[in-house]
Amino acid sequence: MKAEIRHHHTALHVADLERSARFYADGLGLIRSEAWTSGSYIGELFGRPGVKVRALLLTTPDGTFQLELVQVEDPPTAINPTEAQPGTAHLAFTGVDVRKVFAEMTALGYGALSEPVKPDSGPNAGGLLIYLLDPDGNRVELIQAPDWQDRDTP
Structure with a gap:
């Protein structure tokens, strides 16, 4: 087997x-x-x-x-992962309020590649996306599906 x-x-x-x-x-x-x-x-x-x-x-x-x-x-010399060079990757998480997490993370001093964006194509069309940057410049994508609802909201 x-x-x-x-x-x-x-x-x-x-x-x-x-x-x-x-x-x-x-x-x-x-x-x-x-x-x-x-x-x-x-x-x-x-x-x-x-x-x-x-x-x-x-x-x-x-x-x-x-x-x-x-x-x-x-460690060996680092490359710049923010530029999406071959050999780099990104993490992606979902199930969060993208605007809220973006505001919290930027208030803590962490960077992002842009403000949250609304994709008009692909599997996340109509939702929200953001690439945060971790302390080493790794891209961390947050995905809010178009039909997402906060579990804490009645």
Whole structure:
């Protein structure tokens, strides 16, 4: 019987573990789950013998998504992920009031590539989208579906 592939986690390499954790946990509401420092295997896995890594696992409140923040000792030179260069990626979350989260995150001092936009094509047409920037410039997309309603609103 063939095993079915499943998502385990998504990882981001960050310059400062705690600074990034504040963005994702304190800002976006992910939950800190587990932190650790790597064992000796990580140098072999990363192809950098002797390298040390600190990591923190965060989860969405419903536990369906895990984000691992990874801080590598003496990291190589970073690229600019804000420009959507090949080799970069972005995270996308839904189930939020995009305008409200955008206002909260910018009030906390985090950047965005634009104000929230209303797509006129594709699967999110009629909804709202925003690309926030985490402390390392990684793009974090927030998606508000056209039929979205705040669960807290009666």
